[in-house]
Amino acid sequence: MAMQGPYDQVAKGYVATRPQYPDEWFSKLSTLTSRHALAWDAGTGNGQAAIAIAEHYERVFATDTSEPMLKQGIPHPRVQYLYTLSSLSEDETVAMLGGENSVDLITVATAVHWFDIPKFYSIAKRVLRKPGGVIAVWTYTGMIGATPEFERILRRLREACKPYWKPGIQYVFEEYQNLPFPFESVGLGCEGQPAHLEMSREISFETFLSRLRTSSAVSTAKQNGVDLLTDDVVKEFETAWGGSDSVRTVKLKVFMLAGTVKA
Numbered sequence: 162m163a164m165q166g167p168y169d170q171v172a173k174g175y176v177a178t179r180p181q182y183p184d185e186w187f188s189k190l191s192t193l194t195s196r197h198a199l200a201w202d203a204g205t206g207n208g209q210a211a212i213a214i215a216e217h218y219e220r221v222f223a224t225d226t227s228e229p230m231l232k233q234g235i236p237h238p239r240v241q242y243l244y245t246l247s248s249l250s251e252d253e254t255v256a257m258l259g260g261e262n263s264v265d266l267i268t269v270a271t272a273v274h275w276f277d278i279p280k281f282y283s284i285a286k287r288v289l290r291k292p293g294g295v296i297a298v299w300t301y302t303g304m305i306g307a308t309p310e311f312e313r314i315l316r317r318l319r320e321a322c323k324p325y326w327k328p329g330i331q332y333v334f335e336e337y338q339n340l341p342f343p344f345e346s347v348g349l350g351c352e353g354q355p356a357h358l359e360m361s362r363e364i365s366f367e368t369f370l371s372r373l374r375t376s377s378a379v380s381t382a383k384q385n386g387v388d389l390l391t392d393d394v395v396k397e398f399e400t401a402w403g404g405s406d407s408v409r410t411v412k413l414k415v416f417m418l419a420g421t422v423k424a
């Protein structure tokens with residue numbers, strides 16, 4: 162039996178409310194690899210990054226350890242979704258992905274912090290094409306551009322979430338500055354110095370709330386009988402947001418690291 166992942170209980174709500182990554186990121190990443198035969202999107206969720214990559218690569222493997230998330234996978238003729246048990250050995254994973262030296266681009270969107278990082282990087286180094294293959298990982302956090310009061314309530318909620326943080330999430334709140342990344346820089350961030358990007362999005366209060374509800378710590382607390390989003394907290398957020406009908410443009414801070422296998 163597979164272990165419960167952080168998004169298994171909330172897969173549908175998760176994919177409905179997460180921001181789409183800009184197409185330019187995928188165009189840019191594709192210019193960094195020498196060939197465009199095979200890409201691998203790990204921790205793919207509903208495959209939003211995988212289908213964007215498929216515009217630039219002949220074939221994409223999209224893997225995830227959560228069946229509920231993969232059930233939300235967006236079909237695409239060049240994307241093959243693969244359910245990967247965490248118990249798969251390194252050798253089995255390498256073979257599943259086509260063997261050593263076979264992958265031109267590896268992407269991990271908002272997920273590498275949940276992985277067994279040493280094992281994942283060891284597999285990545287084996288399957289990446291050498292030379293010319295590139296791995297890129299990124300995450301986003303924060304929400305700038307609502308109101309100061311709103312940001313204060315958000316910070317308070319984050320503190321309340323801490324007892325329910327799963328190992329790995331601290332890398333996100335540290336903005337990937339302490340994330341191990343043992344790869345050679347390709348000019349888009351490097352270990353200890355992620356590239357800073359931004360995504361600007363219009364979001365409704367309802368989408369914002371549902372994003373909070375499906376976040377790993379809030380849903381873990383809920384599974385443990387603790388409601389961090391009580392009616393009172395929701396009301397506070399709503400007032401600070403400017404009413405439940407308001408749509409706001411907010412900025413999400415993004416931290417990206419890309420690299421090749423060190424010679």
Ligand SMILES: C[S@@+](CC[C@H](N)C(=O)[O-])C[C@H]1O[C@@H](n2cnc3c(N)ncnc32)[C@H](O)[C@@H]1O
Pocket residue numbers: 166167168179203204205206207208209210224225226227230247269270271272275276277
């Ligand atoms: C925050 S979601 C991101 C999904 C997608 N990449 C996106 O950006 O929309 C994290 C994903 O990582 C998956 N995940 C967690 N641990 C994993 C692991 N060890 N191996 C592969 N996927 C994993 C989860 O099931 C979930 O789908």
